[in-house]
Amino acid sequence: MDPVIVVGAGPVGLTLALALARQEVPSVVLDEGPGKDEPRPARTVVLREDTAALLQRLTGVPLDSYGMRWAGWRSLRRKQVMSEVDFxxxxxAAPLHIAQHVVTAALRTAVADEPLVKMAVDSRLDAIEQDRSGATAHSRGAKGTWWRGSYLVGCDGQRSTVRKLQDIRFPGRTAVERHAVAALRAELPWEGRALIHRTPPWRQSGPSAGEVTARPLPDGVWRLDWLLPPGKDLVTPETLVARIRETLAGWTDGTTPPYDLLDxxxxxxxxRLARRWRAGRVLLAGDAAHLLGALGTQGLDEGLRDADNLAWKLAPAWHHGHHEALLDSYQTERRAAVSARLRAADQVLPVVRGAGGLRQMVPGTARGHDALLADGHLGRGTLGAPGTYADSPLAPPPLDGRIPVGTAPGAQVTDVRVTAEDGSFVRLRDRLGRGALLVVLIAPGTGVWDRKHWMSAGVMPRLAAAVTALPHPAELLVAEEYPGAPAHSVLLVRPDGHLVTALSGVRPADLYAAAEAAVGGAVKEEAEAASGAR
Structure with missing residues (x-):
């Protein structure tokens, strides 16, 4: 079987390649650059808890040591504190703020140690052909090369060559907002705490920014973003330095403190949102499929979720044969999730940036739209929370044994402590990304007993037999508790950490039906195909 061709060696492409390798799927990554990235301290990313955990699983690098978990968040309007959060x-869980080149370097190091991933540097894509059994790509350069793959995934950014070669439209809005950005080392009054300051009191007449955001990084470094007024006025070095000095002075004692400008x-x-994310054996992910970023939303965060969602669906297709329903669900789930965030941002943007409609549309006026901004920056609400797949085509049919728990079907599960099959205590998220479904029994008290005493007791033998009979590889885990889940309930979790369903007790038929739906009904389709062949 040919490898998966991944076009683009940014964080999304490298994450996809590593995620595939964890499921024993080989890939070749076409990198149009020389294989290294220039450090840019002003280019940073904010990762939510689940995406930070994904990167840590794949790289083995404790990213918290290289980034900053914010201690808190503060919203100011002029001199008044509008809201404050102490995590x-x-x-x-606090968001992780980290330089993007640090993330990319960690991914590149992991890829270098992964025999199932082949890196092809200085390889710029210029042609794609596909047929029923795979895709062929041509890269130009000193040694023009044809590459044969089972699938091809475009992770090649907002100007995606893959998207253009497939003639996929990319409608949306350009230059929704502009921000001047600076990374600098300085002592500010809010050590370890992020801040958004609207209408600062030192604002002067002219093109001075009416909003500035400060986000801390390790070693006393801060990223500052100033919202620029509409238009295409150039941001000269002189005007940016003036903004820096004015802002730092306004936040301290009126005198600009010493600072070291880094970037x-x-x-x-x-x-923007691509009309299609799949064209046969060619798929899109990351900025090639979507662009968003106003009001605190983070494009890379969503791109990493694309890679996580796609990897576990490509893996069974690679190992066991092409599966239309499973691959189609990638576009259905991820495009709907990103579309919802884009729609929310576009609806809220005129409210929080304009003056006229604010009093009519947002209860509490100023506090209302400061809360909306906080949601975007902190990963909450419709502006920032991870998308759910409640309407997924992989959702199971109505089940008699289904019960509600603290996580809605299709949402990310809570990271609780579980007992693995070897008897070790691990975090639930540590078992994700291996291609297997996770079956979690909620059994209070098991944490204080040796596993050998309860594996053969109560419901465990029956549940273990039901897990073995599932139509897709699954791992049985045990947790003492889970939010909102009663004792002896059973949770079925997808390889990317989204809840399929929760059942009241051991119900083998319901568990089988839910597992079959979660993997696209593969067993049923294969049986029908075999019957037709006979």
């Missing part, structure tokens, strides 16, 4: 007090740039926010 430790709230018991909530600058202008960040342009676009909102």
């Amino acid at each position: 430790a007090e709230a018991g909530a 600058t740039g202008v960040h342009m926010v676009h909102h």
Whole structure:
């Protein structure tokens, strides 16, 4: 079987290649560059808990050591504190803020140690052909090469060659917002805490920014973003330095403190969504499929979810044969999730940026739209929360034994401690990404007993037999508790961490039906195909 061709060696492409390798699927990554990335301190990413965990699983690198988990978040309007969040007090997971080149370097190092991933540097794609059994790609350069693959995935950014060669439309809006960006080392009054400051009191007449965001990084480094007024006025080095000095002085005692300017740039926010994410054996992921970024939403965060969703669906198709329903579900699930965030951002943007409609549309006026901005930056609500797949074509049919728990069907599961099959205690997220479904029994008290005492007791033998009979490889785990789940309930979890269903007790028929639906009905389709062949 030919490898999967991944076009693009950014974080999304490298993540997809590693995720496929964890499921024993080989890939070749076409990198149009020389195989290394220039450090850019001003180019950073904010990762939610699940995507940070995904990268850590794949790279084996403790990314928290290279990024910053915010201690808190504060919203200011002029001199007034509008809202404040202390993550430790709230018991909530803080976002991870990290330089993108650090993420890419960790991924490249992991790829270099992975025999199932082949890197092809200085390989710029210029042609794609596909047939019923695979896809062929041509890269130009000093040594023009044809590559044969089972599938081809375009992870080649917003100007995606893959998308253009497949003639896939990419409608949306250009330059929704512009931000001037600076990375600098300085002492600010909010150590370890991110801040958004709207209408700062030092604002002067003219093209001065009315909103500035400060996000901390390790070693006393901060990323500052100033929202620029509409238009195409150039941001000169002189005007940017003036903004820096004015802002730092406004946040301290009126005198600009010492600072070390590390990097600058202008960040342009676009909102676009590809009409199709799949054309036969060619698929899109990351910025090639979508662009979003206003109001705190993070494009890379969604791109990593694309890779996680696609990898576990490509793996069975690669190992066991092409599966239309499973591959189609990638576009259905991920495009709907990104579309919902784009739609929410586009609806809210005129409210939080304009003055006229604000009082009519947002309860609490100023506090209302500061809360909306916080949702986007902190990964909450419709602006920032991870998408759910409640309407997925992989959702199971109505089941008699289904019960509600603290996680809705299609949403990401909570990362609880579980007992693995070898008796070790691990986190639930540590078992994701291996291609297997996870079956989690909620059994209070099992954590204090040796596994050999309860594996052969109660419902365990019957459940173990039901798991063995499932139509897709599955791992049986045991948790002492799970939010909202009663004792002896059984959770079925997809390889990417989304809940399929929760059942009241051991119900082999319901569990089988849910597992079959979660993998696209593969067993049923294969049986029908075999019957037709006879």
